[in-house]
Amino acid sequence: MIRAATAQDAPAIERFLARHAETSMFLRSNLASHGIGSDHPHGTDFFLWHKGAALGAVFGATRGGFLLCQMPQADAEAAHSFLHTVQNRAVQGLTGEAAQVRVLQDALSFPQAAWRRQEDEPLFSLELKDLPASADVNKLRLAGLEDRIMLADWFRDYQLDTGLSTAGPDLDAQSQARAEATIHRSDLRLLIEDGVPAAMVDFNAVMPGLVQVGGVFVPRAQRNRGLGRRVVAARLTQAYRDGQARRAILFAASPAAARAYAGLGFRQIGHYRTALLKAPRRVQ
DSSP, rough: OEOOGGGGGHHHHHHHHHHTTTGGGHHHHHHHHHSSOOOOOOEEEEEEEEETTTTEEEEEEETTTTEEEEEEEEHHHHHHHHHHHHTEEEEEEEEEEEEHHHHHHHTTTOGGGGGEEEEEEEEEEEEEEGGGOOGGGEEEEOOGOOOOHHHHHHHHHHHTTSSSSSHHHHHHHHHHHHHHHHHTTOOOOOETTTTEEEEEEEEEEETEEEEEEEOOOOOOOOOOOSSHHHHHHHHHHHHHOOOOOOOEEEEOOOOOHHHHHHHHTTTEEEEEEEEEEEEEEEEE
């Protein structure tokens, strides 16, 4: 049985998701930040699937057109039940633990040609007490108004490099808007080298004691100098020192990134999948 969640379900949803914390960060963060059914772009409608009396899966459908899932048994019946509930919604992508997202994709039955990106990325975890303290902490700073043009360029290149977007006016506008929204945001940091920003790191989901690292970017002219590894180490050293986090997780977008994170002590614990459509499609 599946049903739409209400505000009264929020504590039970969080308890369920917390048992699968490493693969539930977007669901948990959206719930904590926006509740259930907010109009914010990350606002999420939650759906609860029960097998018998027990809660067996939690699904989310965001205002931005993403379907999210935490179904530990990767149950096709649960996936079909969820999709029946969200019929006619426009979808632009799916994200979650890799095996679960593949089950959800199969249930959607969209043609292969409709997908622009289907990537399983290694998922890594690190206890921050095991991370050697980074001397680069003092080289981090928040983004400021003077960084807006640079950040718009960096966000555009990040989206292109990771295959999350395609070039065009829409991406340019989205990158500029994201740069404006980022100014002074507390989770993003720039690494400063010789007085100039040389790398960027962000947390794309934060829960008590646990952060999910995202938005690691080094400009193309500065790559292959270890700056990505350094900015991550510095930011996590800062988060641990300030009591913000005891553990970190992240996805590696390339073999080089995976090697860099392993070098910091991260260990692989699974895979995370992002599947993006070429154009939004409605759930049938």
